[in-house]
Amino acid sequence: MRRILLALLLTCVPFGAYSRDTEITFWHSLGFHVKEIIDELAIEYTESHPGVRVTPVFQGLYEELQVKMLAAAVTHGLPDVAQVQFEYMSTYIENGLLEPINSSIPADEKEDILDLFWELVTEDGNVYGVPFCISTTVFFYNEDAFRQAGIEGGPSTWEEMIDIGKRLTKDKDGDGNPDNYAMMFWMDGFYGIAPFLWANGGEFFSSDKRRVLLTSEEMVQTITMLRDLAFTHRIMPRNWTDWESGQAFLTGNLAMGPFTSAAISYGEQNLPWKLRIIPIPAVNGRRASVLGGSALVNFAGKKKRRGEVDDFIYWLVNKENTIRLHEKIGYVPVRRSALNSLSLRAFDRKYPNYKVAIDTLDFARPLPGHPEFLKINERLRSMLHEVFLGAADPAEALAKAEEEINRMLGEP
Numbered sequence: 074m075r076r077i078l079l080a081l082l083l084t085c086v087p088f089g090a091y092s093r094d095t096e097i098t099f100w101h102s103l104g105f106h107v108k109e110i111i112d113e114l115a116i117e118y119t120e121s122h123p124g125v126r127v128t129p130v131f132q133g134l135y136e137e138l139q140v141k142m143l144a145a146a147v148t149h150g151l152p153d154v155a156q157v158q159f160e161y162m163s164t165y166i167e168n169g170l171l172e173p174i175n176s177s178i179p180a181d182e183k184e185d186i187l188d189l190f191w192e193l194v195t196e197d198g199n200v201y202g203v204p205f206c207i208s209t210t211v212f213f214y215n216e217d218a219f220r221q222a223g224i225e226g227g228p229s230t231w232e233e234m235i236d237i238g239k240r241l242t243k244d245k246d247g248d249g250n251p252d253n254y255a256m257m258f259w260m261d262g263f264y265g266i267a268p269f270l271w272a273n274g275g276e277f278f279s280s281d282k283r284r285v286l287l288t289s290e291e292m293v294q295t296i297t298m299l300r301d302l303a304f305t306h307r308i309m310p311r312n313w314t315d316w317e318s319g320q321a322f323l324t325g326n327l328a329m330g331p332f333t334s335a336a337i338s339y340g341e342q343n344l345p346w347k348l349r350i351i352p353i354p355a356v357n358g359r360r361a362s363v364l365g366g367s368a369l370v371n372f373a374g375k376k377k378r379r380g381e382v383d384d385f386i387y388w389l390v391n392k393e394n395t396i397r398l399h400e401k402i403g404y405v406p407v408r409r410s411a412l413n414s415l416s417l418r419a420f421d422r423k424y425p426n427y428k429v430a431i432d433t434l435d436f437a438r439p440l441p442g443h444p445e446f447l448k449i450n451e452r453l454r455s456m457l458h459e460v461f462l463g464a465a466d467p468a469e470a471l472a473k474a475e476e477e478i479n480r481m482l483g484e485p
Contacts, residue, residue: 097385098152099129102138102367103206106339110401118388127385136447139164146170151372153382156205158367159193160263163442166196171370173199177379182387185408193439194368202368203386206335206398207405209433210268210363212353213322213336214329217346218253227329227351231298234329234354238308241328256302256309257318257330260461262453263440264363268331268353270295271361277441284484285449287456287475288468296467298356300460312462333365334430337403341426350426352433364437366404396420405430445482452478 103111108131115127130152132138139161145151146168157165165171178200183191190204214227222241228234238255245252259265263277270277275291278284286292303311310318310327321327325346331353332340340348352360369386373379388394395406396417403426406412412431421428443449456474459465479485 095125095381097125097127097154097382099127099154099156099385100132100138100142100152101129101156102132102135102158103156104131104134106342107335107402110398114389114394118385122384125381125385135161139447143168153371153373153378154386155370155372156367157202157370159365160440160442160446162194162201162368162370163196164444164446165370166201167444170372171201173201174203174371175200177383178203179387185392185410186390187407187409187412189364189434190407193364193366196442202370203390204407205367205369205390206402207364207366207407208333208335208403209365209405209430209437210264210331210353211334211337211429211433212329212351213332213340214349214351215322215325215344215346216349218325218328219349227349228354229351231354231356235302235306235308238302238306238329242308251307251310253326253328254308254310254321255328257322257327258299258302258309258461259315259318259331260454260457261315262450262457263446264365264450265331265457266295266299266453267363267440268361269299269356271438272353272356272359273298274359278443282441282443283482285475285478285482287471287478293468293471296457296460296471300467303461304464311464314462333363334403334405334427334433337426337430338401341424348426350429352429352436360436362433362437364434364439399427399430400424403427403430405434448481449478452481 099115101111111129115129119126132141135158138156139158142151142155143164186204190207191200194200194202194204212227218241219227224237224240228237234256241253241255242251243253244250270292273291273295275289275295276286279286302309313321318327322330323344337350353362369389371379371382371386373382390407392408392410392414395408395411396414398404399406399417400420406417411417421431452474456470459470460467
């Protein structure tokens with residue numbers, strides 16, 4: 074079906090629409106199991122479009138790519154097209170690196186891609202990119218460990234998670250310290266905190282985004298609640314780094330925790346136990362999830378060149394390819410036609426873990442974009458390390474971080 078579609082697309086492109094030996098450079102941060110698929114897509118596009126060659130370049134993970142992109146902007150060395158995380162787009166817009174594309178979006182593309190996703194690439198009424206890889210934060214758990222403990226199904230509430238966690242946490246050698254823990258939490262700034270803060274009714278910024286709100290009642294409650302998992306309930310390790318917790322989860326020494334839906338296929342293919350996925354447990358009757366992902370942005374200058382790059386961008390997010398990224402990775406399809414397709418529905422019935430990523434859209438929201446997102450996130454990470462690795466008081470650590478970040482933002 075995909076080859077037939079490509080053939081039909083080719084018949085619609087006038088001969089000579091592409092210059093010979095046109096190269097489109099595509100910078101991305103999709104590594105690990107995703108990189109192979111991106112390379113395959115680039116080859117398929119190149120083979121089906123004579124005279125055009127797409128060169129994908131993996132530039133490191135999300136933050137590494139953004140640093141390289143901003144450095145390339147200074148030297149006028151930006152690629153033709155690049156993947157930009159939604160939360161970083163404000164930086165490019167504020168620095169004049171992106172121009173609005175409202176007038177150049179084909180009507181059928183505008184209609185088929187969900188409004189929710191267009192909102193992720195819109196600022197002050199202007200659209201700056203095309204939604205590409207969409208993920209949600211979901212909850213992974215080790216079904217084998219649950220069954221061995223006599224537990225059927227994953228937790229639906231925070232209280233159930235704690236109760237189940239106490240049954241899963243075990244001190245096998247009797248030294249007073251657990252060898253198997255139930256829960257993990259990513260100390261990754263905005264990304265780790267957001268689902269729980271939002272469920273508690275809190276926000277990261279003031280309404281004008283001029284100040285961070287780290288000493289709000291909701292934020293202190295959230296960090297204390299998370300810290301209690303380790304220091305009070307003892308179902309989560311109190312001094313493990315993210316890397317140590319991740320390794321323990323892979324080996325089965327940790328049983329559950331929040332993950333991005335982009336890790337679904339990797340988990341199903343590589344974990345030595347059966348993976349089950351559910352929405353993040355509700356807090357005080359509310360669920361929340363991070364609507365994450367990235368856009369494809371066109372940095373080409375000349376009109377003809379921009380048209381060539383746009384053709385590749387919209388091909389990359391066509392119905393077949395967005396379904397492919399869902400089935401192969403766990404991303405949420407960006408198109409209505411994909412979400413309504415019989416093939417995708419049949420796939421999700423057969424592999425229900427993947428459907429959770431789509432169902433989670435009902436209560437997912439994007440991280441707040443900010444020109445200083447990278448710097449703020451780094452300070453939030455260090456605050457979490459102080460609380461979880463250094464046993465700092467949550468309220469004191471939050472107050473210190475709030476003062477430092479707001480001073481950096483020029484808002485004492």
